[in-house]
Amino acid sequence: MHADETEDEDAAPGLRKIIHVDMDAFFASVEQRDDPDLRGKPVAVGGATGRGVVAAASYEARKFGVRSAMPSLRAQQLCPGLIFRKPRFDVYREVSQQIRAIFRDYTPHVEPLSLDEAYLDVTEDLKGIGSATRIAELIRQRIRKETGLTASAGVSYNKFLAKLASDQNKPDGICVIRPGQGAGFVAGLPVRRFHGVGPRGAEKMARLGIETGADLREKDIAFLKANFGSFADYLYRAARGIDLRPVRANRPRKSLGGERTFMGDISAGHALHETLDRIADIVWGRIEEAEARGRTVTLKLRFTDFRIVTRARSLPHFVSGKAEFVKLGHDLLDEMLPLPLPARLMGLTLSALEGEDAEKPQKDMAQLSLL
Incomplete structure (x- = not known):
């Protein structure tokens, strides 16, 4: 299902027209754009030594x-010729502002x-174009012309499908899922x-x-709830392309924040602490990207039975820096050890952000790329 198909994706009345635009290897692509010597070479953005973590990788x-x-x-180890570059969040923010404009x-x-990345609702677009597919193509063309970068796009009638579609033909591609095609697309x-289904979850499903x-x-909803708990409602809707x-x-x-689903279940304290360090490194990068300050740190664990447990700690002041953020995360983990069951997922967030209501934090968790 590509943009060159002639059927009008906007033919069904009452449906939204949603585009999901996702830049291709954004941080690494910016580094390759700004340093021609890096073009065509394997590039990673992040720390190269110690407990450094890859924040982004070129194709x-x-x-x-x-x-x-x-x-x-x-x-x-995987790529001996890998070239590391330190993140330049000020540059990435500037380019992101260009794209949002x-x-x-x-x-x-x-x-x-x-x-x-971003969602766009173009049900009623400002230029009166009428076709979400045409708008997505125009946006991708302008991004390439004005920033020198490429973007992929997904076009559909809800957010879940649009996001799946944007990943379908990466890099520098577009995919359209038209009304009536969502359930069939998801079926294959x-x-x-599916977002949130990690390697271990996929293994359990296969069993x-x-x-x-x-x-x-x-599978009916009773079966899903018996096996996946609160995750069942999401799975039920996702299987039908509903959002x-x-x-x-x-x-x-x-x-x-961010969360990571493990390749193998983890129960040992030292392994959990090492994993927490890596997650905190990525999450703190996101905090620096957003120039955010917050007072509450929350640790989340999902056990092998899919039960989720969270622990949080709030400070009377904003978290002073990465060291304090990481320490609070480790303190929360220590409070939870020993675990009643092995963990299959860990998440870490900073909330009660500056200018927001500290009593009603809403999680904005991003699923980390998984190993």
Whole structure:
């Protein structure tokens, strides 16, 4: 399902027209753009030594298995010629502002997810173009012309499908999922493509006979709740391509964080602390990107039975820096040890952000790229 298909994606009345735009290897691509010597070479943005973590990897590096959230030492083992560059968040923010200005030429309904991706609702676009596919193509052309970078886009009638579509033809591609095609598109996908389903979750599903969206759709809600707890409602809707969330322009960010699903379940304290260090490194980078300050640190664990437990600590002052943020995370983890069951996922957030209501934090968790 590509943009050159002739069927009008806007033919069904009453449906939204949603675009998800995702920059291709954003941080690494900016580094390659600004330093011609890096073009065509494997590049990683992040710390190269000690407990450094890859924040982004070029497509040349990804061919070797290098991924974001990967320990830098592991990345260097996979790709001995890997070139590291320190993050330049001021530059990334500036380019992101350029891109968002392009979005707002077409619609005021823009919901940024991070510096490099956003949802756009173009049901009623400012230029009267009428076709979401055409708007997505125009936006991608302008991004290339005005920033020298490439973007991929997904076009559909809800956010879940648009985000799946934007990843379908990366890099520098577009995919359109038209009304009536959502359930069929999802049916052919491996469940690992669903946001929030990590390697261990996919393994559990495989043991239950669930490997694709079609397999998942065959399971009723009672079965899903018995096996996946509170995650069941999301899985039930996802298998049917259903997502009723609106695009929320100017959505106030109530928290910044990230979570990681493990390749193998973890119960040992030292392994959990090492994993927490890597997650904190990535999350603090996001906090620096946003120039955010907050007072509450929350640690989240999902156990092998899919039960979720969180612990939080609030300070009377803003967290002073990365060292205090990391220490609070480790203190919260120590309070939870020993674990009643091995953990399959860990998350860390900073909330009660400056200018927001500290009593009602809303999690804005990003799923880290997984190993």
